Amino acid sequence: MLATTLSPTRQTRLTVGAVDTVTYLAAGELYGGRSFLQNPSWAQVKPDWRPELLAWRDADHEIVGTALVLYRSVPGLKRYFAYLPEGPDIDWTDASLERWLTPLVEHLVEAGAFAVRVGPPPDLRRWKASTLKAAAGPSLRIGDVLPDLVEPVGSSVTDRLRSLGWTRCADGGDAQPRYVFHVPLPSLDGVLTAMNSEWQRNLKKSVRSGIETRIGDAGDLPTFYTLLQTTEQRNGFRLGRSLGYYERQYRALNAEADGRMRLYLASYEGEVLAAHTMNVVGRRVWYQTGASASHRRDVRPSHALQWRMMQDAFKHGAAYYDMRGISDCLDPERREFGLLRWKLGTGGDVVETLGEWELTLPGVVNQTLHHAMRRYRAR
CATH class of the missing domain: 3.40.630.30 (Gcn5-related N-acetyltransferase (GNAT))
Structure with missing residues (x-):
């Protein structure tokens, strides 16, 4: 930080x-x-x-x-x-x-x-999950809500970049996400306590259902990619990346340092139902891409997988679990609010970067x- x-x-x-x-x-x-x-x-x-x-x-x-x-x-x-x-x-x-x-x-x-x-890496503004859940409403955006914290370094860097002739990219023009989601990792008990009742209930359901999680290898990437295509079709988005892209990323990052890119899989009765990727550099950890099947979602494989990844991030010494980009949409009637709502349930913070x-x-x-x-x- x-x-x-x-x-x-x-x-x-x-x-x-x-x-x-x-x-x-x-x-x-x-x-x-x-x-x-x-x-x-x-x-x-x-x-x-x-x-x-x-x-x-x-x-x-x-x-x-x-x-x-x-x-x-x-x-x-x-x-x-x-x-x-x-x-x-x-x-x-x-x-x-x-x-x-x-x-x-x-x-x-x-x-x-x-x-x-x-x-620029500095943060600009922060909102607690409870603040945004309470504010959600028709046509609202995160920027419409008063933040819980304005970061002084980020605000100062913004002013100084402008004075030096730099221009901030317009909304939607960033190649990397402007809004990201952080789950603080003070302790594993602390993470569980911060989760809302729905997340806690779904984690218990995944345990009762017998969901098994493991770290895969390069041979599991085709399974991940098949699930990703299913996820894209179900949720109406297209990342536009091939299986070869993820194979290249997995090979390159892990050649630099073993375990730099990790593939996590959740299985139910021998079938992989969810697969998520995680990147690790030093003590920093990022959840990058998630994929899941459209059937047997009732056994909550993605919840089990995220909890396993949070546990591993904590053991790795990370101060927070970075769940990467989110939409700034706070309109419950819009599809893109669904992923934000899912992440808000962890009790973490929405962070606006400098863009x-x-x-x-x-x-x-x-x-x-x-x-x-x-x-x-x-x-």
Whole structure:
């Protein structure tokens, strides 16, 4: 977690340059642990992007920040859009953010980038589950509800990015979720106590039904993918990812560190009814993708699986279990509210991130290319 107060301005000049994978991975705990999207293995999941590992160094040549940059080329031109998903991993509490961002921009210009998008890790606002459940109503969005907490670092970073010329992506324009769900892990008893009566009842039902959970391996990915297709069809959404995508992700993340991506399965009478993936980096844990069958939902395999994953996250030392993205819809009549309602039942917190921010790099041609790219994305 980032500090909640701003650190004093440091005058030391910082430089940015490329580093090798071993050096990069060794600097993974500078500010409490980076996102799995900022690890070198994530670049292998995105083969259409060219990766570069960067490090900030101080006057003593010590590494004080890192970033995985993904470059996407413009067809026919040696010009690139640079993307730092959920990064960079720098000291966002520094009151002089330009010390960090200016050398990054200079490096990207030299690399041929015409624009850059970053995903600052600080949180912006928080809502307790009880607050949002009480506020739910027709046509409401999470942003319409007064938050329980406004994070001072996030608010300050927002103001400073704007003053430096960065623009926050419009609602719906982020590549990564703007709203995420965190389940605090003070103790396993504490997690159970925070759950609402429906969640507690469904967990007991899964135990009585005899649901069995286990960690699978690469050979179980086809089963997971079949269940995912069923889930997409049932819930009316399409992730657009192939089985090969998940096989590549599983292979790349676990080659970097054993157990970095885990596949959990829940079975009833020998049949797998639910399969969920979890990513682990340091002491941070993320639930990424969930899939389940459309039959025998009465035995609650997904509830059993989530509880097993929360238990493992606690044993791993995680401060919270990150259930990743949610819709900001608070209208009980809309389909997308269903998943949020399911997560709210755990008693966790909805967290609004800073979202993603873009900057057009200096140059008239860069402005033209970035404008054209935005118009293309909008279409």
